[in-house]
Amino acid sequence: MTIWEYKILDSKNVEGGGFMKSPSAEEVERYLNALGAEGWEIIHLDWRELESRMSFSGVAKRARVA
Numbered sequence: 001m002t003i004w005e006y007k008i009l010d011s012k013n014v015e016g017g018g019f020m021k022s023p024s025a026e027e028v029e030r031y032l033n034a035l036g037a038e039g040w041e042i043i044h045l046d047w048r049e050l051e052s053r054m055s056f057s058g059v060a061k062r063a064r065v066a
Helices: 025-037
Strands: 004-010 041-050 053-063
Touching: 025 041
Parallel strands: none
Antiparallel strands: 004 053, 041 053
């Protein structure tokens, strides 16, 4: 049986983004590709726009190594 571990994703964690600045598409791609290289699979991603700023949150999972 596979045991999963989960990670909460937030655009605030993307390098180049932050509280008042949205990350660029390239910065988001680098962030998501880095997660994929670590074995994370995104199972949900919710994009939202607030005052002309794009942000997201989501959940990723990967098999836990015993």
